[in-house]
Amino acid sequence: MAIRDERKQQTRQALMEAALAMVATGRSFPSLSLREVTRDAGVVPASFYRHFRDMDQLGLALVDETCQRLRKLIRAARTTQAPGDNMLAASVSTFLLYVNANRPAFHFLTRERYGGTKDVREAIAREIRGFTLDLAADFARFPHFNQLPRHDVEMMSTLLVNTVVSALGEMLELPADHPDAQGAIAKSLSDQLRVIVLGGLAWRPGAKVPTSV
């Protein structure tokens, strides 16, 4: 019962990787055709239906699997992370290593975050939110922040994550091997994160922000 399933997963993987590779070269996922994907995967179009009902399902599977893989990696990295003064810069640099090691996956997520179908966008938003909450939990253990309302800490986590995601988008526009420009982005990103942390330290809950909306 092994060989059969194994081969099936193999072509399933081929389909997903073909789609991922095409997105990584600049195509947008919704513009990929089923036939293109099967062609690149070295399989006849009809075989596609043995694995996915349609392209939308492929997209969802792609989100799930790439997110699952990234979550594992990030979780592993976070536990081996020694807290300290230059924690930010260190986190940034390991994050950039991830990105370069998983460019196609990040490319796909970045493009489909707003570009994909409703289901895909929601799946990605859910993943980002989950990651934000994890970060908030970590963050809420630090001196000043453990006295802030949970809501405020989440607000700042969201801000941090958004900032990282923006830098990610900027990085993916660069060619893969451009260390100078990547270094500039890294510097800018860790400066920005530092501004946010400084702001968080100066933050007092519920202070003079008129909610005039």
Added chain:
Amino acid sequence: MAIRDERKQQTRQALMEAALAMVATGRSFPSLSLREVTRDAGVVPASFYRHFRDMDQLGLALVDETCQRLRKLIRAARTTQAPGDNMLAASVSTFLLYVNANRPAFHFLTRERYGGTKDVREAIAREIRGFTLDLAADFARFPHFNQLPRHDVEMMSTLLVNTVVSALGEMLELPADHPDAQGAIAKSLSDQLRVIVLGGLAWRPGAKVPTSV
């Protein structure tokens, strides 16, 4: 020489609005077909070529025109903006009004920022950068910030703009008339902007941020 050009601009506009409307309903621009657009615009496919060489050119024109329009609006709003303590919240609320009044345009820009072709992405990035520099110029006139290096002020402007853009993306996922959720986003956004400003006030240039990348 008036009537002819006028009618031409009219169908050109129809083509652009048709594309914009389709993107606003959730389609991604690269997946639109030339024939679909002409059909929605009430024109035969061959007429398309009287206005654009191909769909890519339509996309670029769409970026240019929507950005131009938005820039005018924003510039007008900025000059009528009285600086003051709740400037942030006021800016946020007028910004949200813009977004709701120009949903299709913002939808298009948000989706194509990472989802479009290289040319389109670069055009949008250029626009955002231009806007960031404008904001930095404004910002550099305030007490504390006029003593920071230009580079740092731009870094913070970028951070502010990225934060607004993230909130924008979140807003566009909501249905158009959902004042409660929009209010929540507005509150969160102005809190986040406040964190950044607080961080900027606490920022000292070149202070203990190790560039270990």
Added chain:
DNA sequence: GCATCGTGTGAACACTTGTTCACTCAATGG
């Protein structure tokens, strides 16, 4: 008033698309 210009037309083209179907034939399990 008349020749010219140019937007929009409708038909035609060669292709690609998603989906279906009956089929092969190796792995599976009793």
Added chain:
DNA sequence: CCATTGAGTGAACAAGTGTTCACACGATGC
């Protein structure tokens, strides 16, 4: 060992695609 299962095949389909062409016919400029 032999019947069954199911991943992959290749052909066929109706429908949609981008692009081209000669043509119509009203506005334009002399």
